[in-house]
Amino acid sequence: MGLDWRPLGKPKPECKERFDQLFRILNGTDPIPVIPGTKKRYSREVLKEEWFEIQIPSYETIKAPMVGRDPEADEWVKTQYDESDKSDSLEFWYQHYKGYYVIELAKETDGVPVYISEIQDENVFRGKFLTTFCKELIGEELYEAAWETHLADSTLQYGERLLEIADQLAAKHDLQYLKDQHLPPDIEVGSLPSQVHILYAAARWLIFYGKNGHGFEADE
Known part of the structure; x- marks a missing residue:
């Protein structure tokens, strides 16, 4: 497969310390902490979920438009639909792609x-x-x-x-x-x-x- 570099999300405001701490835990540098009042440790799944919750995705940084939020992304969906066999409705396509970041329309091209x-x-x-x-x-x-x-x-x-x-x-x-x-x-x-x-x-x-x-x- 080789090697790919995937951008990480960045910490939301005032979350950098916790973001870095969770990164070290999930990366194996720091031990998984014990749940307060118990002898059990947090699961990696719980910690990973928290880590993602305090992130801003890289798609926002490159200013990629999102389907359902930005008109240019919605227009992109319509173009894809027009070039399809139209076996499904346009509304189905909008719902399918809702929340999708269209990276090819990103404005910050140094990140693409x-x-x-x-x-x-x-x-x-x-x-x-x-x-x-x-x-x-x-x-x-x-x-x-x-x-x-x-x-x-x-x-x-x-x-x-x-x-x-x-x-x-x-x-x-x-x-x-x-x-x-x-x-x-x-x-x-x-x-x-x-x-x-x-x-x-x-x-x-x-x-x-x-x-x-x-x-x-x-x-x-």
């Missing part, structure tokens, strides 16, 4: 990568591109970090370190134009221009989410 997984949401970065084609460029420490789940501060720092490497390579090999180029260069994947573009794309994605309070889950 060009290197994507075919089986994940469109704002999930396909980390396999970095680990497959850029390992020698980033070194063992940053390579290993790609396989770890990070909170926001660590995500931002990771992105900044990848950006520094990309900038150095781009300056040395006259590839600075790749920094603001969204689509991959029309060249063999794994060549130096391709590697630099992957580094820039990964750094941009990491910095966007890190600055906006999101970490990411490394999903193998």
Whole structure:
């Protein structure tokens, strides 16, 4: 399957301390606490449910419109319906997609990568591109970090370190134009221009989410 980076939700206002605490527990860093007044420990399911309840999803940060809330998302549903065989009613389609975030209409495009997984949401970065084609460029420490789940501060720092490497390579090999180029260069994947573009794309994605309070889950 390779490696995908899935953006984590960010803590709601005044919930960061509890969010980070639950993250450490669910990630296995801290022990699962005992329920007060008992000898039993909380279940992971209960703690995970609480963790999700105090999150703001990454879809909100990239300003992806939601079906049932935003007119452009409702129009997107209508377009999908018009292109279907119309075996169900338009109202059925609206109900089916209600609450769905249309990532392809997101306004914050730095959070929607060009290197994507075919089986994940469109704002999930396909980390396999970095680990497959850029390992020698980033070194063992940053390579290993790609396989770890990070909170926001660590995500931002990771992105900044990848950006520094990309900038150095781009300056040395006259590839600075790749920094603001969204689509991959029309060249063999794994060549130096391709590697630099992957580094820039990964750094941009990491910095966007890190600055906006999101970490990411490394999903193998």
